[in-house]
Amino acid sequence: MVSKIPIRKKIAFELFRKYRKNAKILHQLNYIFWECTLRCNLNCLHCGSDCKKESSVKDMPVEDFIKAIDDIIDIVEPNKTMIVFTGGEPLLRKDLEHCGLLLHKRGFPWGIVSNGLQLNPKRLQSLLNAGMRAITVSLDGLENSHNWLRNNSSSFKNAIETIHLLSKVPDLKFDVVTCVNGKNFNELSEIKELLLLKGVKEWRLFTIFPIGRAMQHDELQLSPVKFKRFFDFIASERKKGDILLNYGCEGFLGNYEGEVRDNLFFCRAGINVASVLIDGSISACPNLRENFVQGNIYTDSFKETWEKRYTKYRDRNWLKTGECADCDMFRYCDGNGLHLRDEKSGELLFCHYNRIKEGEKACFENN
């Protein structure tokens, strides 16, 4: 049962609660997103759940981003601060290597999140030569379901080629991310076999939430029963140990904590994670926009913004409303991932813990 927490885990939750409290006071910045472009070579069905894409928005000049990085350099340890280029599709920018080298000169590791469509051996070598340390590529199912979600008939073929290419690079931190939905749910075991065949060692799974464009497609959501079974799948596959499998960072999972990912749930947005968005907005994860924005690199100091603002990220008592108000788990989940809150009202749009409980209840009733 997701709500029955064994004593050992309860002790861990209590200890981790203290850890989280200290981390909020320390708020050591060590993970920075740069939304370097909103241009994209795909038109995915689930996109828009995370950002409001406008292709007319110009890419931010590298120099503007580097200036912001130079502003915060004395409050971070560069070699312990990961910088991630995201988008849009970052590989559409031809000057990523230029930016990467400038970051490298300052001691920062950097990585990209890509759909893999634009990656070929030459570009990969160029990125590696510029100091790229990590890359995440999306694979959202077997051929039909991946191409359906990505809205592109050759996307699967390209993603597989990219995965094959990346798995041969010995020192690159490389993982594959899959957004699990109603269409690919029954393919998870086959996807895993495919990834193993291609030499993939790390696989991260996410679920899609009814936010933005994803709201228009019911088939993207997992029913409560499937949602529960999804976590059973991860827990069981992790025990086999043939691939490093983790659920993403996104929600508190009750008794599944400690079973489906390496770390306990902790939304580090604004505590360790910041972002510079396409228009210069300073936020946390790139999908935290509107009221979550804390400043702008064109008008504010990044360093001062990080040190003096972000109050709503570091004191989350304001989230204890609605279904969180009387929930026993609030002390451990802190109101779930901030990206699951309405950008204007702050209302919780999705609770993992309650959804799993619904699934358990439905399973019980069906038996």
Next chain:
Amino acid sequence: MKRKFLEKHNKFIAYLLSIIGIGGACTFGGCEYGTAAEYGTPSATYKVFGKVTSENNTNIRSIRVILQNDTAHTDENGEYNVQTTDFPGEQDFLLEIEDIDGTSNGEFQSLDTIVSFTDPEFVNPDGNWYSGETSKEMDIKLKEKN
């Protein structure tokens, strides 16, 4: 002071969690739609060594040689060793040579020169992000001050 205390406290909590079998509890595996965090940067050691002599081939001791953040002084035989760490690949480094001991050992003009590592071969990599070391011999001739 408070910061140090909190950092140590959190390290202790991470240790306790590992004892009760949730060792990775405090790790940060990356963020939604981000890559897994991989800290540190690719690096290699570049070594430069050689001999500093006068125009009539006399070894000069106590000459200061600077390569980025490393400083050395030539020994009795005029020999020096300096090294630096940078991104693995082709690199050009500035080597600064200066006579700083006044007239005691003859007076020589300072020299700034470039050490180029073209298509370097690295040895002893760690199998991870450290590519290993490479070295280059660079003998220097200094002109006497007039």
